[in-house]
Amino acid sequence: MPGPTEWLRGYLWDKTIRRYRNAATGRIVSREKVIGLLDQSLAQREGRITKGVIPFVEGRCTRNEWVSRTQTLVKREYLQSVAVARGGWDRMTPADYGRIGQRLRVEYARLQGTAQDIVDGKCSLAQAEQRMHMALGRVRALAMDVERANQPPAPEGMTRLERRLLGQAEHCDDCVNFYQMGWQPAGTLPSPGEGTICNGNCKCTLDSIQVPSSEALLYIGRADKGGPLLAGGA
Amino acid sequence: MNRAEWAEQRIRFWVEQGDDLQDAQTWIRDVLARIPPGADPQTCVIPADAWEDEAGITDGDIADARAEWLALAPNEWKRLLDATEVD
Numbered sequence: 001m002p003g004p005t006e007w008l009r010g011y012l013w014d015k016t017i018r019r020y021r022n023a024a025t026g027r028i029v030s031r032e033k034v035i036g037l038l039d040q041s042l043a044q045r046e047g048r049i050t051k052g053v054i055p056f057v058e059g060r061c062t063r064n065e066w067v068s069r070t071q072t073l074v075k076r077e078y079l080q081s082v083a084v085a086r087g088g089w090d091r092m093t094p095a096d097y098g099r100i101g102q103r104l105r106v107e108y109a110r111l112q113g114t115a116q117d118i119v120d121g122k123c124s125l126a127q128a129e130q131r132m133h134m135a136l137g138r139v140r141a142l143a144m145d146v147e148r149a150n151q152p153p154a155p156e157g158m159t160r161l162e163r164r165l166l167g168q169a170e171h172c173d174d175c176v177n178f179y180q181m182g183w184q185p186a187g188t189l190p191s192p193g194e195g196t197i198c199n200g201n202c203k204c205t206l207d208s209i210q211v212p213s214s215e216a217l218l219y220i221g222r223a224d225k226g227g228p229l230l231a232g233g234a
Numbered sequence: 235m236n237r238a239e240w241a242e243q244r245i246r247f248w249v250e251q252g253d254d255l256q257d258a259q260t261w262i263r264d265v266l267a268r269i270p271p272g273a274d275p276q277t278c279v280i281p282a283d284a285w286e287d288e289a290g291i292t293d294g295d296i297a298d299a300r301a302e303w304l305a306l307a308p309n310e311w312k313r314l315l316d317a318t319e320v321d
Contacts, residue, residue, distance in 0.1 A: 011318075097291040108288065
C-alpha cells in the first residue's frame with residue numbers, strides 16, 4: 001500500500017524517449033501501464049455514461065439533459081485520453097484540440113441520432129449502452145493513434161517495427177489478420193480501432209521495437225525474431 | 235414551475251444519481267443556455283445545431299477535464315498529466 005507521499009509523487013515527460021518517468025525514482029512508466037491506465041479511465045467513464053442512459057430511456061430525464069451530460073463526459077474523456085497519450089497537458093497542441101473537436105462534431109451528431117432513436121422507441125437500453133461503448137472505443141482509437149504518432153523517430157541505422165497485439169476481447173477477423181501479419185514496418189498496420197470492423201469495440205494494442213535496419217527483414221511477418229512464423233514471412 | 239425551480243429539481247436529481255454537484259450544475263446550465271426565453275425546459279427540445287458550438291474546445295473545457303482527472307484518477311496517477319518535460 002503506497003503512502004501519501006507516493007500517492008502524490010510527480011512525473012516527468014522524457015522528450016527524448018517520449019515516455020513518462022517517475023520523478024522520484026527516475027524509472028520509466030511502461031507503455032503497458034499507460035495503456036492500462038487509459039483503459040481504466042475509459043471503463044470508469046463508460047460506467048458513468050451508462051448510468052445516464054437509464055433515466056433517459058425510462059423517461060426520468062429530458063433529452064436535453066442527457067445530451068448535455070453525455071456530450072460533456074465524452075469531451076472530457078477525449079481530452080484526458082489524448083493528454084495521457086501525448087505526455088501530459090503541456091504537450092497538447094492546437095492541432096490536438098482541433099482533432100478532438102473534429103471527432104466531437106461527429107460523435108455529437110451520432111449522439112443526437114441515438115437520442116432521437118430512444119425517443120422514437122427504435123433503440124433499447126442495451127442498444128443505447130452499446131452505442132456509448134462504441135463511442136468510447138473511438139476515443140481509445142484516437143488516443144492509440146496519438147500515442148503511436150508520438151513515438152520518437154528511429155535513430156540512424158535503426159528501423160522501427162510494430163505488431164498488433166490482441167486484447168482481452170472477442171476478436172474480429174480484421175484484427176486477427178493484422179495480428180497474423182506479425183512485425184511490420186512502422187505505419188504499415190492501422191492503429192487499433194481504425195479500419196477494422198470491430199470499430200469501437202477494439203481492445204488491441206500496438207507493440208513497437210527498434211531493430212538494426214540490416215536485420216529488419218528477419219522480423220517482418222513474424223511474431224518476434226526467432227519466434228513462430230505467422231503469415232507471409234520468409 | 236419556473237426555470238430556477240426546474241434547475242434546482244434537476245440538479246438534485248443528477249446528484250442523487252451520483253453526479254458531482256458542480257457537474258450537475260454544468261449539465262443544467264448548458265441546457266438552460268439553449269432554451270428559448272419562455273419555453274418550458276421540461277418539454278422544449280433543443281435542436282441539434284444549437285449544440286454544435288459545444289464541439290469546440292475552450293479553456294474552460296480543459297480546466298474541467300484537468301480538475302476531473304485530479305478528482306477521479308487513482309492516487310498514484312493523479313499527477314501524471316502534469317508531467318514536466320525533461321531531455
